[in-house]
Amino acid sequence: MHSPTIKDVAKHAGVSLKTVSRVINHEAAVRTETREKVERAIEQLGYRPDPSARSLRSSTHSYAIGLVYDNPNAHYVIDMQNGVLSACRERGFGLQIYPCDSTAPKLAEELVSLVQRARLAGLILAPPMSEQSALLATLKAHDVAFVRIIASREDPKDGMPCVYVDDHDAAYAITEHLIQLGHTRIGFLWGEPHHRSSPERYQGYADALKDYGIAINRKLILPGRYAFDDGFRGARKLLALKEPPTAIFGCNDEIAAGVLAAARSAGLDVPWDLSIAGFEDSPFSKQAWPALTTARQSTSEIGRHAALRLMSGLQNQNAEPTNEGFMPELVVRGSTAPPRQT
Numbered sequence: 001m002h003s004p005t006i007k008d009v010a011k012h013a014g015v016s017l018k019t020v021s022r023v024i025n026h027e028a029a030v031r032t033e034t035r036e037k038v039e040r041a042i043e044q045l046g047y048r049p050d051p052s053a054r055s056l057r058s059s060t061h062s063y064a065i066g067l068v069y070d071n072p073n074a075h076y077v078i079d080m081q082n083g084v085l086s087a088c089r090e091r092g093f094g095l096q097i098y099p100c101d102s103t104a105p106k107l108a109e110e111l112v113s114l115v116q117r118a119r120l121a122g123l124i125l126a127p128p129m130s131e132q133s134a135l136l137a138t139l140k141a142h143d144v145a146f147v148r149i150i151a152s153r154e155d156p157k158d159g160m161p162c163v164y165v166d167d168h169d170a171a172y173a174i175t176e177h178l179i180q181l182g183h184t185r186i187g188f189l190w191g192e193p194h195h196r197s198s199p200e201r202y203q204g205y206a207d208a209l210k211d212y213g214i215a216i217n218r219k220l221i222l223p224g225r226y227a228f229d230d231g232f233r234g235a236r237k238l239l240a241l242k243e244p245p246t247a248i249f250g251c252n253d254e255i256a257a258g259v260l261a262a263a264r265s266a267g268l269d270v271p272w273d274l275s276i277a278g279f280e281d282s283p284f285s286k287q288a289w290p291a292l293t294t295a296r297q298s299t300s301e302i303g304r305h306a307a308l309r310l311m312s313g314l315q316n317q318n319a320e321p322t323n324e325g326f327m328p329e330l331v332v333r334g335s336t337a338p339p340r341q342t
Contacts, residue, residue: 004045013041048092064094064118065310067303068111069126070102073226073254075282076299080149083303084124091311096120102128102194108138115144121314122146124306131196136160147310149302151197155323161313162323163306167197167279170295170328171204171249174277177293177330178247179212182338183275186214187245189234189255191226201251201279220245224255228284231258239266239274246274246339253278253285256292260335271337281331290334297328 010020015038023030023038030038041047067084071077081097088095096118100107111123122145129135130148139146140160150156152164178186188205191198202221209216219241224230231250235258238245250256256278263274270276270290278285281296305324 004047006047008045009038009041009047012045013038063092064096064120065307066096066098066114066118066120066123067126068098068100068123068129070100070129071126071226073252073282075284076280079299080126080303083300083305084307086300087304087307087311091308093121093307093311100129102132107132108135111135111139112142112144115142122310124303124310125149127151127197128192128195130162145310145314147306147313149306151195151200152325153200155325157323161309163302163309164323164325165197165297165302166325166327167200168204168207170297170330171201171279172208173204173330174249174279174293174295175205175208176212177332178249178275178277178336179208179214181247181275181336183245183247184214185217185220185243185245185247187220187222187235187238187248189231189238189248189250189259190221190223191251191255193223195226198251205249224251226252226254228254228258228261231255232262233258235259235262236266239263239268247336248274248276250276250278253280253282253292253294256294256335257284257288260288260292271335272340275336275339277336279328281328285331285333288335293333293336294331295328296331298326302326 006017006020010017015034019030019034020038023035067081069077085095098114115123125146125148127149130150148160148162150162150164151167153166153168155164175186188202190202193199206216220238222234222237224234231254235248238248248259250259256276259276260270263270268274276292278292278294281294285292285294
């Protein structure tokens with residue numbers, strides 16, 4: 001049995017090939033009644049557009065996009081890919097995954113070449129590429145369509161489409177939770193500073209301390225990377241202080257998992273001797289014992305909405321960008337509790 005074709009859909013729905021094409025490409029100039037008739041035919045026949053074939057048939061349109069990332073967190077990358085891929089399947093686009101080195105001196109030229117060589121319609125830029133102004137300027141100069149995923153408290157309204165994540169307020173909520181439990185000596189372990197999420201999360205931590213009248217203690221704040229090993233090393237340093245923290249906030253769940261391992265190696269009872277919180281709600285947070293308090297960030301949904309935003313912009317390039325924001329949600333688990341009374 002042959003796979004259904006666009007001609008089969010047109011015949012089944014009683015419309016022209018051009019009308020079916022318009023429905024598949026989500027063009028606005030199709031009456032609702034006609035669109036629904038075509039969509040029913042597509043569903044009944046089980047028709048699936050072939051992105052590669054569409055690209056070959058068109059000299060002016062591409063039906064594939066690229067996801068560009070540089071992130072050592074495999075769980076983040078997989079969730080992001082799944083979210084983008086779901087939107088691609090929904091809209092009939094192909095997807096090219098492109099890991100890269102965000103510090104490469106000629107990254108902008110590399111991405112322009114990628115788009116031209118692979119005939120991509122546009123790019124989804126994950127952090128930190130999405131936050132590099134020189135790279136964005138080069139892409140714009142070469143008419144490369146893109147959508148950024150960025151850490152921001154609000155829509156930047158800078159004319160460049162994005163999906164923004166309010167890391168600041170989520171980090172504030174985590175710190176506030178620890179303070180309300182009775183903690184005043186709260187350590188903070190940074191991720192990479194060139195990821196905007198790191199300073200945003202730090203500022204949420206610092207603002208919560210300030211609002212509750214707790215002085216910032218620089219000895220309790222350490223630089224690092226979004227990595228388990230940095231969480232382990234950072235926690236060992238903090239726990240060796242004359243006055244160690246009673247709680248530690250890791251900038252992501254991998255860091256927090258490293259903190260938990262350090263606490264275990266020091267013979268501490270978590271959460272009573274040390275409360276620990278992370279960020280992102282990755283598998284690290286759920287599989288740890290005790291499970292980690294964190295901020296639930298729907299990475300797959302963020303990726304999906306970024307892809308849909310890009311595709312909408314490609315179909316209507318004169319439209320004013322409508323950016324969407326996400327707020328990670330505080331998830332309280334067994335790794336946090338009031339400090340032990342001495």
